[in-house]
Amino acid sequence: MSIEIDILNGDASWPIAEPLFKAVYPRDVVEKLPWGHIKWANPDLRVLIAEPSGGLASHVGIYFRTITWNGHKMHVGGIGGVCTREDCRGRGYATLALEAATQTMRANEAARFALLFCEPHNFPFYQARNWHPFTGEVYAEQPEGRILFDHTAPFVFDLGRAPRQGTIDLCGLPW
Ligand SMILES: CC(C)(COP(=O)(O)OP(=O)(O)OC[C@H]1O[C@@H](n2cnc3c(N)ncnc32)[C@H](O)[C@@H]1OP(=O)(O)O)[C@@H](O)C(=O)NCCC(=O)NCCS
Structure with a gap:
């Protein structure tokens, strides 16, 4: 089946x-x-995959952010809101949308690595797609102030070489 893939303003x-x-x-x-109570950032861009007859099938949000890693500023690409409509799963759409997202980050040469957060049941999905666990701590902003963000687990993708441990501060809302 032919599909349409777009990358649009978030x-x-x-x-x-x-x-x-x-x-x-x-x-x-x-x-x-x-x-469920976390306040999330809005994506800068969205990868949208649609089946011409059936509407939107899959979505990946892209975030660009200057974070700190062990106190050093770094520009990274974030991934969030990965989802595929239930009746469209298993057709490779999320994989394709993730590839489009990381290609977009590569094109933005300043993005050092990609970073996403996920729940344990999705670890194998991302690990099979070359994402690696980040085993350090992540901090983020919430309306009440800076928090340790350990509600979901961080995974990194090597655009350049991504850190695997240390302390990341998202310097803003999480995604
Ligand atoms: C996870 C999700 C985005 C995958 O979307 P998709 O378009 O079906 O993904 P793809 O078709 O590219 O890949 C599917 C493959 O991944 C596998 N897969 C899907 N979820 C998986 C999981 N949690 N763990 C391991 N493998 C998984 C499928 O078995 C399938 O394998 P196959 O290609 O060998 O058949 C989709 O199941 C979804 O929307 N889930 C609910 C929301 C969610 O959990 N999103 C992730 C938030 S971090």
Whole structure:
């Protein structure tokens, strides 16, 4: 089946992504999760995969952020909001969208590595796609102040060489 793949401005394309998010992450389910109360950043860009007949099938959010790692400033690319509509899973769409996202970060030469956060049941999915656990600590901002962000687990992807340990400060809201 032919598909369409677009990379669009994050805010402008939210109305396209919103129905998929509501289907994959229903509010009443999310509220009960350990990260249900977290305030998230909005993506700068979105990778959107659509089936011409069936609408939006898969989504990956891209974030650009200057973080610190062990106190050193670094520009990185973030990945968040990875989701595929239930009836479209297993067709390689999330894999394709992740590749498009990391290619976009490569094109943005200043991004040193990519960083995402996920739950344990998705560790094998990302590890099979060359993402590596970051075993250090991650801090982030929330409306109440700076917090240790350990609600989901950090994984890194080598654009250049990504750190595997140490202390990362996201210097803003998490994604
Ligand atoms: C995880 C998710 C994005 C995968 O989307 P997808 O478009 O089906 O992914 P792909 O088709 O590219 O890859 C599917 C492959 O990954 C495997 N896979 C999917 N979820 C997996 C998991 N949690 N652990 C290990 N493998 C997994 C599938 O078995 C399939 O393997 P195959 O190619 O050998 O058949 C999708 O299942 C989803 O939206 N889940 C709910 C939301 C979520 O958990 N998102 C991740 C947030 S970090």
